[in-house]
Amino acid sequence: MEKVILTGDRPTGRLHLGHYVGSLKRRVELQNSGEYDKIFIMIADAQALTDNFDNPDKVRQNIIEVALDYLSVGLDPAKSTLFIQSQISELTELTFYYMNLVTVARVHRNPTVKSEIQMRNFEASIPVGFFCYPISQAADITAFKATVVPVGEDQAPMIELTNESVRRFNSVYDNDLVEPKNLLPDNDACLRHPGTDGKAKMSKSLGNCIYLSDTEEDVKKKIMSMYTDPEHLKVTDPGHIEGNTVFTYLDAFSKDEHFKAYLPEYNNLDELKEHYQRGGLGDVKVKKFLNCVIEEELKPIRERRKEYEKDIKGVYEILEKGSIEARKTASQTLSEVKNAMKINYFEDRDFIEEQAKKYNS
Ligand code: TRP
Numbered sequence: 001m002e003k004v005i006l007t008g009d010r011p012t013g014r015l016h017l018g019h020y021v022g023s024l025k026r027r028v029e030l031q032n033s034g035e036y037d038k039i040f041i042m043i044a045d046a047q048a049l050t051d052n053f054d055n056p057d058k059v060r061q062n063i064i065e066v067a068l069d070y071l072s073v074g075l076d077p078a079k080s081t082l083f084i085q086s087q088i089s090e091l092t093e094l095t096f097y098y099m100n101l102v103t104v105a106r107v108h109r110n111p112t113v114k115s116e117i118q119m120r121n122f123e124a125s126i127p128v129g130f131f132c133y134p135i136s137q138a139a140d141i142t143a144f145k146a147t148v149v150p151v152g153e154d155q156a157p158m159i160e161l162t163n164e165s166v167r168r169f170n171s172v173y174d175n176d177l178v179e180p181k182n183l184l185p186d187n188d189a190c191l192r193h194p195g196t197d198g199k200a201k202m203s204k205s206l207g208n209c210i211y212l213s214d215t216e217e218d219v220k221k222k223i224m225s226m227y228t229d230p231e232h233l234k235v236t237d238p239g240h241i242e243g244n245t246v247f248t249y250l251d252a253f254s255k256d257e258h259f260k261a262y263l264p265e266y267n268n269l270d271e272l273k274e275h276y277q278r279g280g281l282g283d284v285k286v287k288k289f290l291n292c293v294i295e296e297e298l299k300p301i302r303e304r305r306k307e308y309e310k311d312i313k314g315v316y317e318i319l320e321k322g323s324i325e326a327r328k329t330a331s332q333t334l335s336e337v338k339n340a341m342k343i344n345y346f347e348d349r350d351f352i353e354e355q356a357k358k359y360n361s
Pocket of ligand 1: 007008009010044047137140141149151155
């Protein structure tokens, strides 16, 4: 079986460090591993419209932002197909057919949908389109016959629903749609990357993000005012590591080489943690180190972004070409689905012959 990746993001804002450690970085590694036959990276504008239908300009503007973020982290259009969801009408068609396979109760139980309904005050009246987005996500994934979907932890319930839909489709229609596996980060600090304020999630609405496109000065400011340990008041006080955002970020980003380069009095993160817990190590020193570590990651991303920003038309061309390419695959799957569902009347000439005989014998 072909090894295929499909994944994507809603274009509702610039991408940040949470996206990066939760999924983007892994995508680039998988892309460059050469182990995959096809890689599809989708800007999920149709999904973004399910809760931003009244703000089309926001979605439209963020398409280029997300595309620039993708390209600047190292997703390479020569290796990965970057495309825009709404341009693949086959996905919408598939969604409509998959709706028959999923119950309302099943979507209601989806924990990600549940918390989004709460966050958006949709409790009293949920737009049908929003409610159905997990089903459209199943369509996205299966249309490309994805075997692997690298996403953040919040997307795991969507993959689960996809797999249930695939099993149901295959058993009802005697077909062989592909069940995907999700691929979560194995490092806990990447899986649940907190905001700079120590809140569990980095999120635009909480204003606690470090964006991939932030300037060097912005990043420094954000790091220097990051949440640490409220009980660590004097340098001599023993400090806590658990729930200390600066250390969570170091867990996600730092390597032994960084110590050699920027903080040679310590061999590794364990030694730094030990000193902090013992007392006698100030937050500022740790934050300055973290800033160096993060800058090492963000600098090449920022530089690549600058290059692509010089050729915005070229970026749209990448997306247009990618969308044409992606459409070929989705349309192939859609015609298989229609065959399986017996709604391929005009392609199935034998069927018409048989019908003719039936009525004239
Ligand atoms: N739900 C994802 C997000 O919020 C975007 C998305 C849409 C997606 N379809 C997908 C991700 C299919 C992975 C696979 O960012």
